[in-house]
Amino acid sequence: MKILHTADWHIGKRLHKTDLAKDFDLFIIWLCEYLDENPVDVLLISGDVFDFSNPSSESRNQYYKTLIKLKKFDLKIIITGGNHDSPSVLEAPKEILNQLDIHVIGQMPDEFENCLIPISSENNIEIIIAAIPYLRSRNLQRQFDAESHDNKQEAIRESISFHFQETSKLAKVKYPGVPIIGMGHLFATGVSVSESERDIQIGNLASLEVSHFGSDYDYIALGHIHKPQRLQAETPIFYSGSPIPLSFSERKNEKRVLLIDTEISFEPESIAIPKFRDLVLIKGTLAEIEEKLEAIEIKSQLETLIEIEMLENEFSATLNYDLEQMIENFEKPSCKIVKHKVTFKNMAKVERGVSTTESQVSDFTPKEVFLKKLEGVDENDQTKLELISAFEEILEELNRNEE
The missing domain is CATH 3.60.21.10 (Metallo-dependent phosphatases)
Incomplete structure (x- = not known):
């Protein structure tokens, strides 16, 4: 059998x-x-x-x-x-x-x-x-x-x-x-x-x-x-x-x-199982990203999806703008940039959060949003675990009510 x-x-x-x-x-x-x-x-x-x-x-x-x-x-x-x-x-x-x-x-x-x-x-x-x-x-x-x-x-x-x-x-x-x-x-x-x-x-x-x-x-x-x-x-x-x-x-x-x-x-x-779509992750400086985008070869039946992370040492509003313009003008056939992120290495965490292109809330599940919120809560590990457990029970009850 x-x-x-x-x-x-x-x-x-x-x-x-x-x-x-x-x-x-x-x-x-x-x-x-x-x-x-x-x-x-x-x-x-x-x-x-x-x-x-x-x-x-x-x-x-x-x-x-x-x-x-x-x-x-x-x-x-x-x-x-x-x-x-x-x-x-x-x-x-x-x-x-x-x-x-x-x-x-x-x-x-x-x-x-x-x-x-x-x-x-x-x-x-x-x-x-x-x-x-x-x-x-x-x-x-x-x-x-x-x-x-x-x-x-x-x-x-x-x-x-x-x-x-x-x-x-x-x-x-x-x-x-x-x-x-x-x-x-x-x-x-x-x-x-x-x-x-x-x-x-x-x-x-x-x-x-x-x-x-x-x-x-x-x-x-x-x-x-x-x-x-x-x-x-x-x-x-x-x-x-x-x-x-x-x-x-x-x-x-x-x-x-x-x-x-x-x-x-x-x-x-x-x-x-054959691959029907390519997912491409590109990291590097603005110049490196531009070069890697140009070098992408289309090998799959479906549109290639691209995620970009620009990594630069010093903060620059100009670099941010240039990346946005590059993405806006990107027109390679059968390719689409679906997400981008910017990281400046020599910035304080608070500044980086303000200047970086962040993920939207819609990118996350309710539980992922809750866990991110929990990261900033001043509680011990045991209390956090209990909060996670309580949240899971509430979420399951809500899903059951929707059904």
Whole structure:
């Protein structure tokens, strides 16, 4: 049996106001071409289907059209919710999708048994998928109660571990001798993250160790981290990563999907996804930037996006003006400068903040804005951690009310 693992589609994502819908469409075109030549039995999508909990009608339309395209290949599709997804939005068409052999678990069911999806071939159950979505506070608090922030973080880890281990134990009892593949959307210890991972737990406070998953799984298909990587464990535990770059920090990452052929091994084969758009980060003096802009070569199908950081020693209003003029007059075909920043090395921090082209509030998530505000608060680390925890609970409650 062949199983394809992907995650973190983030349909509706914009990168500095540039819509990445075309990038995603090209990924799906490539994926369909791959499936046409390399049939698979199951497609796993481990969370963050959408970039926003309340996706636009255009994003929903793109999602449903994608499912229709993929179903032409006669494969079972299993989708779990991520932290960006609204469980109610994902599960709204659940009954209809089930008839198409598309299984959606947007939120953790009340019964662990409802996470187990048996995969059959020739009337024999060959694989069990333990489809565990992103676990929210209300799921975790049912299992544990903690008074202090430190205890709460440990309780979160233990509760996530409890969900994974209880689900796998149940699978072992119901389907003895059948291999188990787990799906999860979470932050694990030791992973490398990028700018686009929003609402990552701060300071590894709630990150999972590989031991938390238990020893019953044959493979664990994770989402949440956009850089493809494997956890250091005896069991193959992989983040497939996002299929397209979602931030400039991902510009050098090789994007991929993972193919598991259970007849050979549960060690996956990495299938590289072509690059559809170049993201270019240019740093240097004004003269160096001008030279590097001129040297850019267009190699991708979609418009190249450029981020600029001018680095000069001494403050100069003239240099600021010249950079603005350079950007305004930039007309290279299939290229667009989407963000720029100025840093003068020999300036006081306060002066630098006034004279530098700063990021706008719209560039940040609510949690990122809160964390930046917290940097200037005169409180000890423990109090700050408690404030972060309280903010996360309020934000989740607001998101739930919007749904």
